[in-house]
Amino acid sequence: MNFLVLLLVVGIEKFSPWRRRVQADGLWIRQLRRVEKPRSDSIRAWWIIALLVLLPAMVLGVVLSAIEPIAYGLLALPVHLLVVLFSLGRGGVQAGLGPFRDACRRGDTEGAYLVARRDLGIDEATPEALAARVQQRFVWQAFEGFFAIVFWYALLGPVLALVYRLVALIVEHSAMPGLRERAALLQHALDWLPARALAVTFGLVGDFVALNQALLNRLLDWDISAARLVTDAGRSAAELSVPTLDEDGNVSLDALWQLLVRSAVLWYVVLALWVVFV
Numbered sequence: 001m002n003f004l005v006l007l008l009v010v011g012i013e014k015f016s017p018w019r020r021r022v023q024a025d026g027l028w029i030r031q032l033r034r035v036e037k038p039r040s041d042s043i044r045a046w047w048i049i050a051l052l053v054l055l056p057a058m059v060l061g062v063v064l065s066a067i068e069p070i071a072y073g074l075l076a077l078p079v080h081l082l083v084v085l086f087s088l089g090r091g092g093v094q095a096g097l098g099p100f101r102d103a104c105r106r107g108d109t110e111g112a113y114l115v116a117r118r119d120l121g122i123d124e125a126t127p128e129a130l131a132a133r134v135q136q137r138f139v140w141q142a143f144e145g146f147f148a149i150v151f152w153y154a155l156l157g158p159v160l161a162l163v164y165r166l167v168a169l170i171v172e173h174s175a176m177p178g179l180r181e182r183a184a185l186l187q188h189a190l191d192w193l194p195a196r197a198l199a200v201t202f203g204l205v206g207d208f209v210a211l212n213q214a215l216l217n218r219l220l221d222w223d224i225s226a227a228r229l230v231t232d233a234g235r236s237a238a239e240l241s242v243p244t245l246d247e248d249g250n251v252s253l254d255a256l257w258q259l260l261v262r263s264a265v266l267w268y269v270v271l272a273l274w275v276v277f278v
Contacts, residue, residue: 001073002154003275005080008269012085028052028166029173036176045179049186053166055156057159064158083158087165088147093138093260095122097253100134104249112245120161131243131252138253139234140227142260143198144168144191147267151194154271164190191226198263199233206237234259 012018035048060083067075094235096119109127113144116122116130124130152160167190170183194217203211218224221230234240238255241248 001077001080002157003271005077005084006011006150006154006271007275008081009084009088010268012081013088016029016076022082023088023090025090025169025173028169029043032170032173035168036174036179045176045182048176048179049167049170049183052170053163056166057163060162061159080158083162084149084153087149087153087158089141089149091145093142093145094257097134097138099176101250101253104245105247107246127245128243131245131249134249135235135240135243135252135256136227136231137230139256139260143195143226145231147198148191148194150264150267151197152190160190188226192222195226195229196220198230201263201266202230202233202237202259205266206234206259207239208237210239214239 020257032048032052035051052064057094060079064076064079073242100112103109103115113123113130116124116134120134122130122131122133122137148164149161154165164187167183167186171180171187174180174183189211197212199215199219211233215229216235218229218232234256238252238259240255243249243252
């Protein structure tokens with residue numbers, strides 16, 4: 001059933017606005033604002049995570065345990081589908097990049113700075129650093145919004161996919177530094193395995209030799225962030241040069257996108273073979 005759900009997710013994502021309707025975070029964010037306080041110790045932060053992440057996950061687990069034996073699991077199918085749609089990233093991977101790419105196409109460095117600051121929340125001192133940050137944001141959104149969810153859903157089901165998204169929402173929306181720090185630590189732990197899986201996939205669908213030379217000694221490093229790992233892996237596998245704010249920068253973003261698409265196809269092929277032969 002998991003593979004069928006993932007196929008339906010791709011179809012809905014491409015041809016329907018359902019994902020935006022399912023991803024209604026308002027009620028959950030209001031609960032986050034209600035329970036968090038400006039000052040709190042680490043114990044309270046963990047209690048908030050238990051309340052807003054573990055409790056919904058436990059309720060989902062109980063519901064699925066109750067309905068999965070009924071009608072050969074058909075009643076569980078829409079629940080799986082809704083949970084995965086909710087757990088996907090907010091916004092599109094390429095959303096908001098249009099004006100930035102237009103500025104790069106014109107060679108308008110100042111315009112690219114202004115658009116990146118306004119639309120992407122990115123502000124860097126040099127053109128190379130700005131282009132590198134945009135590439136990192138691009139690859140990270142694809143990983144955090146899709147690949148990590150697919151990985152945990154395929155491996156352990158919808159409960160882990162929901163946990164990942166709720167933890168990510170705390171990192172994004174919490175106004176309490178201690179809570180945000182502990183949620184970020186949890187997300188780092190949840191990112192560790194899928195980030196390595198995606199990095200290896202980049203090598204399989206791109207330049208494996210370049211990736212091996214660039215990342216082999218860092219692949220098992222706990223301290224490196226998932227965003228940096230997958231971005232460096234993507235750049236190496238796509239054989240990208242120094243990032244620039246011109247048409248070559250747009251070509252680099254296109255190369256990263258094609259690498260991500262090929263990686264997604266490979267993951268789906270592996271899942272299909274797993275369903276057929278295991």
